[in-house]
Amino acid sequence: MKRLPILLIYSRIVLGAIIIGLSLLQPSFFRAIIITLIALGLISDIFDGIIARRLGISTAKMRRMDSTVDQFFWLAVVTSCCIIAPDFFKSNLTPIIILIGLEAVCYIISFVKFRKEVATHAISSKIWTLTLLATLIQLIAVSHSAILFNVCLYLGIITRLEIISIFLIIKSWTNDVPSVYHAVLIRKGKTIKRHKLFNG
Numbered sequence: 787m788k789r790l791p792i793l794l795i796y797s798r799i800v801l802g803a804i805i806i807g808l809s810l811l812q813p814s815f816f817r818a819i820i821i822t823l824i825a826l827g828l829i830s831d832i833f834d835g836i837i838a839r840r841l842g843i844s845t846a847k848m849r850r851m852d853s854t855v856d857q858f859f860w861l862a863v864v865t866s867c868c869i870i871a872p873d874f875f876k877s878n879l880t881p882i883i884i885l886i887g888l889e890a891v892c893y894i895i896s897f898v899k900f901r902k903e904v905a906t907h908a909i910s911s912k913i914w915t916l917t918l919l920a921t922l923i924q925l926i927a928v929s930h931s932a933i934l935f936n937v938c939l940y941l942g943i944i945t946r947l948e949i950i951s952i953f954l955i956i957k958s959w960t961n962d963v964p965s966v967y968h969a970v971l972i973r974k975g976k977t978i979k980r981h982k983l984f985n986g
Contacts, residue, residue, distance in 0.1 A: 788843055794834035795848075795855050801827045802862030809866035820866060821923050827859050828919060846905070849961040853905040863922050871929035881939050888946035895950060900959035906949055909964045914938070914945045 801823050808816045808823075834852060838844040868875050875882060896904045921938040924931045931938075948966055955969040963969050968978045 788841055791834040791838035791841070791843065791848065794830040794837070795852050797830050798827045798855050798859040801830075802859045805866045806862050806869075809869040812870075817870070817926050820926050824863055824919065824923065824926075827863075828915075831856060831859075846961045849905045849907065850903055853907070854903055860918070867922055867925045871925045874925060874930050878935065885939060885942045885946070888943060888950075892946055892949045892953070895953045896959070899953060902959045904949065905961040906952055906963045907961065908945065908948060908952065910941075910945045910948055914941045917941050 805820050805823050808820050813819075831852075835844065835849075838848060892904050896902060917934075917938045921931050921934050924934055951966050952963050952969040955966065955973050956963065957973060960972055963972065964978070971978050
């Protein structure tokens, strides 16, 4: 039972690889299958942390691994979307590069300052993940997105800037920082209250 959270984390690596394979081969009903696999990936991402905390085995190392695998999974989904809807990415290349650039800056700051990868698991980022999920599903289903993409873009920029701010505020690496406000509390040496379901 204690291995279940780890298995759920690693399952997203397998799902990501299958998603890319389906987007390349494009068999019958590949769009519906990919959307189903994305949903499974999201479910595994939600429950690996919840189960780990329920079992009392949620560690900083596990949270870091969870974040790294999340990056791979979503990169696989985005790659799949690029294959399925290349024209959309060509016409929206600049804003996408800006968003990817901000994500890269988050990792650069984290590695330079703390020598560790991003694992803030901020609440706003979780909300953005749901928006990103909806946008990617729309792209996979119909190969285009307008209003939803713009919402996802601006929310993504805001949440990346929040993560950067968190890293600039805290003095030492800390996983599961819900917001900038909590980062300020941590800097002051105060104990923060984390949600028992969504933070460690």
